Amino acid sequence: MPRPKPFLRWVGGKTRLVARMLACVPASGPGSTYFEPFLGAGSLFFAVGPERAVLADRNVDLVQCFSRVKARPDLVWRHLRPLLACQEQSQYYALRTEFNESGDSYRRAALFIYLNKTCFNGIWRVSRAGQFNVPYGAKPKPGFPTRADLVRCSSALVRARLDQGDFEGSVAAARHGDFVYLDPPYLPLSATAFFRHYTANRFATEDHERIALVAADLAQGGVDVMVTEGDGEL
Numbered sequence: 001m002p003r004p005k006p007f008l009r010w011v012g013g014k015t016r017l018v019a020r021m022l023a024c025v026p027a028s029g030p031g032s033t034y035f036e037p038f039l040g041a042g043s044l045f046f047a048v049g050p051e052r053a054v055l056a057d058r059n060v061d062l063v064q065c066f067s068r069v070k071a072r073p074d075l076v077w078r079h080l081r082p083l084l085a086c087q088e089q090s091q092y093y094a095l096r097t098e099f100n101e102s103g104d105s106y107r108r109a110a111l112f113i114y115l116n117k118t119c120f121n122g123i124w125r126v127s128r129a130g131q132f133n134v135p136y137g138a139k140p141k142p143g144f145p146t147r148a149d150l151v152r153c154s155s156a157l158v159r160a161r162l163d164q165g166d167f168e169g170s171v172a173a174a175r176h177g178d179f180v181y182l183d184p185p186y187l188p189l190s191a192t193a194f195f196r197h198y199t200a201n202r203f204a205t206e207d208h209e210r211i212a213l214v215a216a217d218l219a220q221g222g223v224d225v226m227v228t229e230g231d232g233e234l
Contacts, residue, residue, distance in 0.1 A: 002152065003046065003047070003049060003152075004046045004049075004149070004152035004153045004155070004156045005046060005149065005152075005153075006041035006042055006043050006046055006153075007041075007069065007113060007145035007149055007150055007153050008040075008041040008042075008065075008113065008116050008117075009041060009116060009117065009122040009143070010040040010041035010043075010116075010122065010124070011121070011122055011123050011124070012040065012183070012185070012186055014043045014044055014183065014228070015041070015043045018043050018044055018047045019047075021044055021047075021226075021228075022044075022047055022048070024226055025044070025048055025179065025181075025226070026179060026224045028050060028051065028179065029177050031052075031177075032052070032177045032178050032179065033050075033052045033053065033054060033173075033174070033175075033178045033179075034048060034050035034052065034053040034054070034178070034179050034181075035053070035054045035055075035170065035171050035174050035178060035179065035180040035181065036053070036054075036055050036056070036180075036181045036183075037054075037055075037056040037057070037167035037170035037171055037180075037182065038056075038057060038167060038182060038183045038184050038185070039055050039056060039057040039062060039063070039066065040057070040062075040183065042055065042066070044181055044183075045156070045160070046153065046156055049156060050159065050160075050179075051159055052159060052160075053159060053160035053161070054160065054161050054163065054170065054171075054173070055157075055160050055161070055162050055163070056162070056163040056164065056165060056167070056170035057164065058164070058165065058166060058167075059124070059164075060164050061108075061112055061132070062112070062124075063162055063163070063164040064104045064108070064109065064112075064164075065108075065109040065112040065113065066157065066162055067162050068104075068105075068106050068108075068109035069109065069150055069153055069154055069157065070153075070154050070157035070158065070160075070162065071154075072106060072154075073147070073150035073151045073153065073154040074147070074150075074151070075106040076106050076109050076110050076113070076150055077110075077147040077150050078106075079106055079107045079109070079110035079111075080110035080113055080114065080144065080145075081147075083095065083110060083111070083114040084144055086114070086118075087118070087142075089136045089138070092115075092118055092119075092136040093136065095111055095114060095115065096115060096132060098111060099111040099112065099115060099132060100131045100132055113144070113145065114144075115132060115134075117139070117142040117143060117144055118136065118137055118139060118142050119134040119135070119136065119137050120134050120135050120136065120137040121137060122137075167182065167184070167211070167214070168210060168214055171214065171218065174218055174221075174223045175221070175222075175223065176221060176222030176223065177222065177223075177224075178223050178224070179223070179224045179225075179226075180215075180218055180223055180224070180225045180226070181225075181226050181227075181228075182211055182214075182215060182225065182226070182227045182228070183227075183228045184207065184208060184211055184229070186229065187205065187208065208229075211227065211229075215227050
């Protein structure tokens, strides 16, 4: 079976860099666990295909979508398939409103994928109230996942635990021989760069400072750690 590929696109995602990054990932030992607390599209996770993993994100909508794909990819596809033809701007905004007004479900997971693929530049941005507010993207070929894509992702996710919450708590269980990959939202390089608005609580400079401290503590305890950051000044 082909290796699964990410079913989402994510600003700052590592799909194009993952081949180079794999060379930096240590070989997993018996019983070791892979941790990725800034999940995004999960590009490195899907490329590594670890036997045990803890995947997390502060974005509850993202984690719920992954959980639904993990549990029943067929049901997510059943709801997603009719949305593939919804390429008009008016349809996009109607479906965005439905998403913001709905609760966790297989339908909502399909809406998450649809909005992710058809919104402007693939940006996931929410208001302070937690409402997804990215405008229509008018992308000619959104590149939706197929049913087979979702099934392959589900097979990989069966070996992973999915958590929602802050990165520090998500990696607290990491021990000697485990691997932790930290890929936090980058600090904005301009006033119009919204690369940390994934949740109502913005990822701040102080959080990046916590990243450095947590990474150092983990490494001191024998955990293999890899961190990716933007090239702006902290």
